Each structure stands twice: as structure tokens, then as C-alpha cells.
Amino acid sequence: MSSSLLCRLDEFGTGTDTPSAQGFTLENGRxxxxxxxxxxxxxxxxxxxxxxAPLDWVPDQFLDLDKVYIQCATHDARFRIKDGFCVSGPCSGQSLRRLVLEIHEDRIHLID
Ligand code: FES
Known part of the structure; x- marks a missing residue:
């Protein structure tokens, strides 16, 4: 099992209940x-x-206008933020692949 540092918690988002999203390309292109x-x-x-296919047309635009769901920009599919489950669109009933994250001392790590 390995751990990669993605960013600091305070480097993205507002820290409020209004969701914010950010994309990352890992060293291996993932x-x-x-x-x-x-x-x-x-x-x-x-x-x-x-x-x-990737979900965002415009970099870092992963959420719908109301910031309630993750959205596929191409097909308007909607996915729940908390578990990636698709509630509408061509992949309804399927889920995004969830990553294992660990936040330690304000740093977000990806656990593989
Ligand atoms: S690629 Fe758009 S919903 Fe699957």
C-alpha cells in the first residue's frame, strides 16, 4: 500500500457546506x-x-450548477457526491470509482 500527497486541505474549496471540486493528474497520468x-x-x-471518459469539459468543473451533484458535462448524468452513485443519465445505477483518502495534519493523501 502506498500513499501520495495530493494537496493541503486549505489549498482548495471554501471549507463551507457549499461543495467545491478540483481535478488532479497523477504522475502516472491517472x-x-x-x-x-x-x-x-x-x-x-x-x-x-x-x-x-472524463467527466469535466472545463477543468475542475465537476459539479452541477446547484452544486448538489457531480455532473458529466457531456451527457448531463448526475452522481451523488457522498458515494459517486449515478442517479440519472446513461449510467444510472452505476457508480464512480471511489478513492481511499486520508487527511493527516491538513494534508490530503491518496492511499493505493
Ligand atoms: S460519459 Fe457522460 S454519463 Fe458517461
Whole structure:
């Protein structure tokens, strides 16, 4: 098991209940994104379960306008922030691949 530092908690998002999201490209080219809601951070592979395509057209735009769901910019599919479950769209009933994160001393690490 390995651990990679992604960023500091205070480097993205507002720390409020309004979700914010940010994408990352890892050294091996793997695309992921994080969604922060207050002090909770959720992480997912940036790959839609039905085509494998990335979800964002515009960098870091992973959320719908109301910031309630993660959204696929191409097909308007909606995924719950808390578990990546698709509630509408072509991959309804499937889920984004969730990442294991650890926050330690204000730093967000990806655990593989
Ligand atoms: S690529 Fe699957 S919903 Fe858009």
C-alpha cells in the first residue's frame, strides 16, 4: 500500500457546506478529482462508468450548477457526491470509482 500527497486541505474549496471540486493528474497520468464539503473530502477516478471518459469539459468543473451533484458535462448524468452513485443519465445505477483518502495534519493523501 502506498500513499501520495495530493494537496493541503486549505489549498482548495471554501471549507463551507457549499461543495467545491478540483481535478488532479497523477504522475502516472491517472486522472482523479476531489470534492470538498466543509472538512470532508471525497475522491473519485475521473472516468465515467459507462464510457471511461472524463467527466469535466472545463477543468475542475465537476459539479452541477446547484452544486448538489457531480455532473458529466457531456451527457448531463448526475452522481451523488457522498458515494459517486449515478442517479440519472446513461449510467444510472452505476457508480464512480471511489478513492481511499486520508487527511493527516491538513494534508490530503491518496492511499493505493
Ligand atoms: S460519459 Fe458517461 S454519463 Fe457522460
Amino acid at each position: 486522472e482523479i478529482f476531489l470534492v470538498r464539503v466543509a472538512d470532508t473530502v471525497f475522491g473519485y477516478e475521473n472516468r465515467c462508468p459507462h464510457t471511461g
